[in-house]
Every structure is written in C-alpha cells, then in structure tokens.
Amino acid sequence: METDDNHPISILIEELKNDDIQIRLNSIRKLQSIAKSLGPDRSRSELIPYLQDSVLEDEDEVLVALAEELCMLTELVGGNDHATCLLSPLQMLAGAEEVIVREKAVEALCKIAQDLPQTAFDNVFLPLLLNLSKVEWFTSRTSACGLLNVAYPRSSTEMKKNLRKTFSTLCHDNTPMVRRSAATYLGTFSKLIEKEAVKTEMLPLFIFLAGDEQDSVRLLGVENCSTIGSVLTAEENIHHILPILKSSANDKSWRVRYMVARLFKELCEAMGPEITRSELLGCFVKLLKDTESEVRTEAAQRVTEVSTFISKDMCAKIILPCVKDLVTDPSQHVRAALAQSIMGLAPILGKEDTLNHLLNIFLQLLKDDFPDVRLNIISKLDTVNQVIGIEMLSQSLLPAIVELAEDQQWRVRLAIIDYIPLLASQLGVEFFDEKLGNLCMTWLGDPVFSIREASTNNLRKLTEVFGVEWAKTSVIPKVLTLHSHPNYLYRMTTLFSIGVLAPVVGSDVISSSMVPLLSKMASDKVPNIRFNVAKTFECIIPYIDSTLVQSKVRPLLTKLQNDDQDKDVKFYANQALQKCC
Numbered sequence: 001m002e003t004d005d006n007h008p009i010s011i012l013i014e015e016l017k018n019d020d021i022q023i024r025l026n027s028i029r030k031l032q033s034i035a036k037s038l039g040p041d042r043s044r045s046e047l048i049p050y051l052q053d054s055v056l057e058d059e060d061e062v063l064v065a066l067a068e069e070l071c072m073l074t075e076l077v078g079g080n081d082h083a084t085c086l087l088s089p090l091q092m093l094a095g096a097e098e099v100i101v102r103e104k105a106v107e108a109l110c111k112i113a114q115d116l117p118q119t120a121f122d123n124v125f126l127p128l129l130l131n132l133s134k135v136e137w138f139t140s141r142t143s144a145c146g147l148l149n150v151a152y153p154r155s156s157t158e159m160k161k162n163l164r165k166t167f168s169t170l171c172h173d174n175t176p177m178v179r180r181s182a183a184t185y186l187g188t189f190s191k192l193i194e195k196e197a198v199k200t201e202m203l204p205l206f207i208f209l210a211g212d213e214q215d216s217v218r219l220l221g222v223e224n225c226s227t228i229g230s231v232l233t234a235e236e237n238i239h240h241i242l243p244i245l246k247s248s249a250n251d252k253s254w255r256v257r258y259m260v261a262r263l264f265k266e267l268c269e270a271m272g273p274e275i276t277r278s279e280l281l282g283c284f285v286k287l288l289k290d291t292e293s294e295v296r297t298e299a300a301q302r303v304t305e306v307s308t309f310i311s312k313d314m315c316a317k318i319i320l321p322c323v324k325d326l327v328t329d330p331s332q333h334v335r336a337a338l339a340q341s342i343m344g345l346a347p348i349l350g351k352e353d354t355l356n357h358l359l360n361i362f363l364q365l366l367k368d369d370f371p372d373v374r375l376n377i378i379s380k381l382d383t384v385n386q387v388i389g390i391e392m393l394s395q396s397l398l399p400a401i402v403e404l405a406e407d408q409q410w411r412v413r414l415a416i417i418d419y420i421p422l423l424a425s426q427l428g429v430e431f432f433d434e435k436l437g438n439l440c441m442t443w444l445g446d447p448v449f450s451i452r453e454a455s456t457n458n459l460r461k462l463t464e465v466f467g468v469e470w471a472k473t474s475v476i477p478k479v480l481t482l483h484s485h486p487n488y489l490y491r492m493t494t495l496f497s498i499g500v501l502a503p504v505v506g507s508d509v510i511s512s513s514m515v516p517l518l519s520k521m522a523s524d525k526v527p528n529i530r531f532n533v534a535k536t537f538e539c540i541i542p543y544i545d546s547t548l549v550q551s552k553v554r555p556l557l558t559k560l561q562n563d564d565q566d567k568d569v570k571f572y573a574n575q576a577l578q579k580c581c
Contacts, residue, residue: 012050021059028065032072040078044085048077052089060098067093067101071108080115084124087112091128094143095135102139106146113150121154133166138173142181145170149185152192164193164201171205176214183209183220187227198231203240210244215253222248222259229270237271242279245271249283254292261287261298265305276309281318288322293331300326300337304344315348320357327361332370339365339373343380346387354387366400371409378404378415381423398435405439410448417443417454421461429466433474441478444493445485452489456497463504471505480517488526495521495532502540510540511548522556527566534560534572541579554580 012034015027031051035043051066058066070090074083090112093105113125129151133144144166152163167189171182186209190202206228210221221244229241245267249260260267264284268276284306287299303323307315323345326338342361346354362384365377378401401423405416420440424432440462443455459479463471479497482490498514522533537553544553557580560573 012047021061024058024062025065028062028069031066031069032076035073035076040076040082043073043077044082048073048085048089052092060096060101063093063096063098063101064104067104067108071111074112074115081117081120083112083116084120087124087128091132094132095137095140097139102143103146106143109147110150113147118154122156122159126151126155126159130162130166133170138175138178141170141173141175141178145178145181145185149188149192152189164197168201168205171209176212176217179209179212179214179217180220183212183217183224186221187224190224190227190231195231198228199236203228203232207240207244210248215251215255218248218251218253219256219259222256222263226263226266226270229267234272234275238275238279242271242275245280246283249286254290254295257287257290257292257295258298261290261295261302264299264302268306268309273309276306277311277314281306281310281314285318285322288326293329293334296326296329296331296334297337300334301341303338304341304348307345307348312349312353315345316353316357319345323361327364332368332373335365335368336370336372336376339368339376340380343377343383346384351387354384358384363400366404371407371412374404374407374409374412375415378412378419381419402435402439405443410446410451413443413446413448413451414454417451417458420458421465424462425465429470432466437474441475444479444482444497445490449489452493453496456493456500459497460500460504463501468505468509471501472509476501476505476509476513480513483517483521488524488529491521491524491526491529492532495529495536499536499539502543507543507545510543511545514540515544515548515552519552519556522560527564527569530560530564530566531569531572534569534576538572538576538579541576549580 012027012030015023031047035047038047051070067090070086073086074080077083077085087109090105090109094102094109096102096105109125109128113121116125129144129147132140132147135141148163148167152160155163167182170178171186173179173182182205186202186206190198190206193202206221206224209217209224212218212221225241225245225248229237232240245260248256251257251260260283264280264287268280271280284299284302287295288303290296290299303319307319310318323338323342326334329335329338342358342365346358349358362377365373368374381401401416401419404412407413407416420436424436427435440455440458443451443458446452446455459471459475463475466474479494479501482497483494485491494517498518502510502514518533518536521529524530524533534557537557541549541553554577557573557577561570561577564570564573
C-alpha cells in the first residue's frame with residue numbers, strides 16, 4: 001500500500017501513462033500543485049528526474065505544456081539557488097523536432113537564466129549553451145541562437161569573445177535552419193555588443209547572411225538592416241548597408257522583396273532622409289510596380305509613411321504617378337491596401353494638390369467593386385476633410401457617400417453610419433436634413449440587425465450634435481411610427497431607439513411621447529416585444545418623473561409580471577419593477 005508521501009507522484013505517473021492526451025495534459029498542468037505537495041527536496045530528487053526520463057517522448061502539445069510549467073517551478077524546487085535542476089529537461093526540450101516546443105523551451109531557459117546566481121550561471125547555464133551550439137542534430141543548434149541574448153550581458157570579457165565566436169559559427173552552419181535562426185537573432189544580439197565589435201564582427205556576418213542561397217535566410221537579413229544601420233554612420237551605411245538593400249529590393253525571390261516593402265519605413269528611418277531621397281526612393285517605386293501582387297500590396301500600404309521622408313514636390317512627381325496606376329491594379333488586395341494609406345497623402349500634399357490630384361483617385365476608389373476598398377476610403381475621410389474642408393468634401397464626395405449608404409455589402413453601410421455624426425457636425429443641420437436626413441431613417445428599417453442597432457446609436461449622436469428640439473421634430477416622430485410595422489423586428493427598433501434616445505432627449509419628451517407608446521406596445525402579441533418593453537422601461541425609469549413612474553409605469557409592469565403567460569416577460573418586468581422602488 002502506497003504512503004501518503006508517495007501519493008502525488010504516483011498519481012502523476014499513472015496519469016502520464018494514460019492513452020488520453022487530455023489527461024496527460026491536465027496532469028502536466030498540475031505540476032505546481034504536485035511540487036508543492038512534495039516539497040523542494042523531493043521535487044528536485046524525484047519529480048524533475050522522473051519528468052526528464054519519461055515525458056520527453058510525448059506528444060508536442062504535452063511537451064509545450066511541460067516547458068511552460070517548468071519555468072514556473074523555480075520557487076517550488078528551492079528558489080534560484082536550486083533552479084539549475086530545471087535546466088536539464090529544458091535542454092532536452094530545446095532539441096525537440098517541433099519548432100513550438102523549442103521556442104517554449106528557449107523562452108523558459110532565458111527566464112530561469114536571468115535570475116540564476118552568477119556562479120550557477122557561469123558553471124551550468126553557459127556550458128549548457130555552448131553544448132547546445134555543438135550538438136550534432138541541428139535543432140539544438142537553432143535553440144542555442146536564442147540563448148545568446150540572455151547570456152552575453154552577464155558574461156565575462158573572455159566569455160563574450162567566445163560567445164561571439166560561437167554565434168559566428170552558427171551563422172556559417174551547413175544547415176539552413178540554423179542560419180535562419182542566427183539571422184533571426186542577429187539584430188537583437190548586435191544591440192548587446194560593443195559598437196566596435198558590431199562593425200568588425202557582426203557586419204561581416206550580416207553581409208554573409210544577406211547573400212545566403214536560401215531566400216528564407218536572406219529575408220531575415222533584411223530585418224537586420226535597420227538595426228545594424230542605426231549603429232553605423234551615414235557613410236558606412238552607404239558603403240555597407242545600401243548595396244544590400246538595393247540587392248534585396250531586386251531579389252529574385254518575391255518573399256525577400258516583400259520583406260523589403262514591409263519594413264521600408266524602418267529602413268528609411270535607419271538610413272535617414274537624405275539617403276532615402278537619393279537612393280531608396282527608386283527602390284520603393286520598383287516595389288510599387290513589382291510583378292508580384294503581394295509585394296505591391298505591402299508597398300501600397302507604406303505610401304504615406306515613405307512620403308513623409310521626401311519633399312512635397314517629389315511626392316507629387318514620383319509617388320503620385322505610381323498611385324494612379326495602382327488605383328486600377330488587377331489585384332483587389334493591392335487596391336484595398338492603397339485605399340487604407342492614400343488618405344494620409346492629403347496633409348502632405350496640401351489643399352490645392354489634393355483637389356487637383358487626389359480627389360479623383362478617392363472617387364475612383366469609392367466606386368471600386370471590392371467592398372474592402374470602399375470601406376478603407378470611408379474610414380479615413382476625416383483626414384481629407386481636415387485638409388480641403390467640408391464644403392469641398394461634400395461637393396465632391398457626398399454623392400458617392402449617399403450611393404454607398406445603400407451598398408449591397410452591409411459592412412460598407414455600417415462604415416457610412418459610423419461616419420455620419422462627424423459629417424453632420426460639419427455640414428450643419430439644414431444641409432444635413434436636406435441631403436442625409438431621410439437616409440438615416442431608412443437605416444432603421446435595414447434587414448441587417450447590426451445596421452439597425454448602429455442606426456439607433458447614430459440617432460443619439462445626431463441628437464447630441466443638433467439638439468433636442470431638432471430630435472423632437474426630425475427624429476422622434478419618424479422613429480415612433482415604426483411601432484405599428486407588421487414585422488416585429490422593426491417594432492423592436494422603436495424600442496431600441498427609445499432606450500438609446502431617452503438619456504439625451506429629456507423627461508418631457510419621454511413623458512409625452514415615449515411612455516404612452518410603450519404602454520401601448522406592452523400588449524403586443526409577440527412576447528419578444530413585451531419583454532423588450534419591460535427592458536426599455538428599466539432603461540428610462542431613471543429619466544422619468546417619480547410621480548409618472550408610480551402612476552403609469554409601475555401598474556403596467558405589475559400587470560406584465562402577474563398576468564403575462566411568458567416567463568421571460570415576467571422576469572424582465574420584475575427586473576424593471578425593482579428600478580421603480
């Protein structure tokens with residue numbers, strides 16, 4: 001018979017042998033509780049060795065969980081002084097075949113290493129790192145690359161030299177996966193190294209990896225351009241980094257060119273405005289005209305960002321012609337990316353050039369067949385409004401906006417609704433009532449619930465803009481007429497509108513118009529309407545005179561609670577009655 005002392009670990013052993021992966025996972029997730037039961041000594045002498053011997057051949061999902069749990073056991077195995085016992089199983093996980101397992105193991109090793117006493121760090125962690133970097137199987141060597149960042153700052157001068165040499169060896173590894181891992185960490189590792197060593201040791205490694213035969217390695221080299229470039233002088237950047245950038249922008253692999261386009265803003269920042277204008281702008285134009293749509297998409301998203309590094313004239317002469325070509329690009333994703341960024345050109349170009357060059361492009365994109373293109377333009381209209389003014393915007397773009405308000409894609413209609421309050425505040429009440437008033441009421445009857453919901457919130461925002469008197473004459477009468485619509489969903493819209501408008505229209509409007517209507521709708525034949533009447537009363541009671549609450553609202557809710565046959569109606573009536581008190 002097993003003793004209580006052995007009970008936790010015997011249960012763990014039993015569960016980890018189970019064929020059901022979920023049971024094994026749950027068992028791993030209980031490691032902290034098990035370690036707490038066993039105590040620090042037995043956790044170090046029994047639990048950790050058992051995990052190392054028996055679990056490391058399990059499914060990847062279990063191994064990921066194990067790596068996550070191991071790094072949280074430090075205090076339970078006796079604190080930082082004894083945390084080295086956790087390194088051995090994590091070292092084995094760092095050599096696993098599955099990438100996610102290795103990543104979690106490296107993450108755990110870094111976390112534990114940061115808090116190790118210096119002696120343990122020097123005598124256990126550093127030898128572990130160096131051992132991983134020399135293991136025959138490549139997976140361990142890829143993990144070694146990720147440990148250098150945590151090791152370097154705490155190492156002695158002699159060991160730092162050794163670690164740089166180790167990193168150099170990993171960069172020249174025969175296995176592409178190891179070189180890829182080294183390229184991933186090159187930038188962050190370079191930030192930790194002395195400036196002179198970056199120039200003499202890291203820069204040659206960067207140049208070597210940027211010319212790798214594997215495009216997966218070269219594209220990671222692009223990411224390091226900005227990091228390495230920020231350490232070098234302008235002259236050194238022109239001599240060392242710029243040729244690699246130009247080469248990458250013209251790389252035979254579209255994935256490398258894609259990475260250049262994606263990081264173009266960061267590259268411009270690292271190189272500075274002067275090099276950007278004289279050297280990088282030509283590369284950017286090529287990326288905007290790239291044969292691969294994925295590259296053009298990324299470049300199109302960076303149009304405004306890159307334009308901030310160049311003069312207004314250069315933007316008009318060099319960037320705008322490319323933009324005009326992209327408006328009719330065969331790829332809908334390219335056009336959508338352009339629509340997302342192009343509005344930002346308006347402040348850069350100014351009012352005159354925006355009217356002369358950009359407005360036609362905006363109109364063209366607003367009529368695009370792909371809904372995401374139209375959505376992206378609508379969502380940024382306020383940027384253009386700040387430059388050209390509402391009068392010019394309404395003359396040029398308002399007809400297109402009105403047309404989009406009836407777009408077949410409900411997401412486009414929703415985007416227009418979100419923009420209406422801002423437009424209204426700038427158009428003025430007379431112009432709004434004439435051009436857009438009826439449109440806002442039409443949305444209340446939209447077949448899509450999200451549109452009806454947004455339109456009621458829109459009415460509240462418009463009331464805040466134009467005032468209660470406007471709402472009394474232009475909104476509330478039209479909203480209340482929906483209460484008699486044969487479709488109960490439209491009658492629901494009336495209730496939602498009352499709930500949303502009540503806080504802004506005041507007690508007089510609620511008492512004279514809304515309460516009588518709710519009283520009438522309380523006898524609706526549809527239970528959903530009746531319980532929403534109760535919910536609406538609950539919303540508006542705080543805004544009604546207490547006399548009216550006791551004389552009209554309370555008796556009505558009491559009747560719903562006592563006489564209605566539907567349990568939901570009774571429930572919500574009771575909820576509202578509590579507010580009456």
